[in-house]
Amino acid sequence: MADELGIFEVMFNCRAMRRIKPDAVPEDLLRRLIEAAHQAPTASNGQNTRWIIVRDAEQKMKLADLNREARRVAYGSPAPATDPAMARRQAASKWHTDNLQEVPVHIIACLEFETPPLDTFARGVGTGGSVWPAVQNLLLAARALGLGAVPTTLPLADRPTAKEVLGLPENVEPYCLIPVGYPMGNFGPVTRRPIDEIVRWDRW
Numbered sequence: 098m099a100d101e102l103g104i105f106e107v108m109f110n111c112r113a114m115r116r117i118k119p120d121a122v123p124e125d126l127l128r129r130l131i132e133a134a135h136q137a138p139t140a141s142n143g144q145n146t147r148w149i150i151v152r153d154a155e156q157k158m159k160l161a162d163l164n165r166e167a168r169r170v171a172y173g174s175p176a177p178a179t180d181p182a183m184a185r186r187q188a189a190s191k192w193h194t195d196n197l198q199e200v201p202v203h204i205i206a207c208l209e210f211e212t213p214p215l216d217t218f219a220r221g222v223g224t225g226g227s228v229w230p231a232v233q234n235l236l237l238a239a240r241a242l243g244l245g246a247v248p249t250t251l252p253l254a255d256r257p258t259a260k261e262v263l264g265l266p267e268n269v270e271p272y273c274l275i276p277v278g279y280p281m282g283n284f285g286p287v288t289r290r291p292i293d294e295i296v297r298w299d300r301w
């Protein structure tokens with residue numbers, strides 16, 4: 098059973114899956130993803146993550162258009178990569194950009210605040226801290242269930258428009274859009290630098 102993978106196996110094999118089949122994902126699996134995400138810690142146990150599960154074609158097209166526009170502004174038309182690994186990533190990113198509306202589910206991770214946060218506050222790392230552990234739980238759960246996913250922020254770069262599309266009230270901020278579905282390709286291990294390059298013991 099896919100969801101009987103060990104936790105370390107899941108973590109080490111949870112790479113960004115951008116090419117996703119259009120096949121629908123059963124609602125009970127989507128609920129399971131949110132249940133897993135909801136077990137993550139939040140500051141002061143505020144439990145203030147909120148989730149918008151988008152399956153509507155028109156809504157997905159609007160979000161895909163926002164992603165295309167943000168990518169155009171951020172990257173323009175990048176020169177074709179020469180390195181094979183980079184070229185594969187570039188092709189997957191292009192597929193994702195062109196086809197985001199075809200991915201069956203877009204899950205948007207949000208935080209609800211008691212009062213509308215100042216814009217700079219909402220974008221700050223501190224306030225977003227309560228959403229990212231839940232996002233990672235969701236990614237790991239998706240991997241364990243054989244679903245492909247990738248955390249994305251570009252579709253939410255134009256925050257006011259994204260909030261309007263999603264009908265979010267002033268005190269709910271979107272942080273991450275996670276396209277979810279059955280992957281076209283194979284799962285595989287992530288590639289990371291050795292930890293000796295990123296660890297310092299006792300002080301920098």
Ligand SMILES: Cc1cc2nc3c(=O)[nH]c(=O)nc-3n(C[C@H](O)[C@H](O)[C@H](O)COP(=O)(O)O)c2cc1C
Pocket residue numbers: 111112113114115190193247248249250251252287288
């Ligand atoms: C905060 C955050 C924002 C990201 N935003 C995007 C995005 O807008 N579009 C996208 O295609 N991938 C996005 N990613 C995915 C990363 O590019 C990906 O996780 C990274 O390249 C590692 O990929 P790998 O796990 O397959 O090695 C984002 C990841 C994180 C953590």
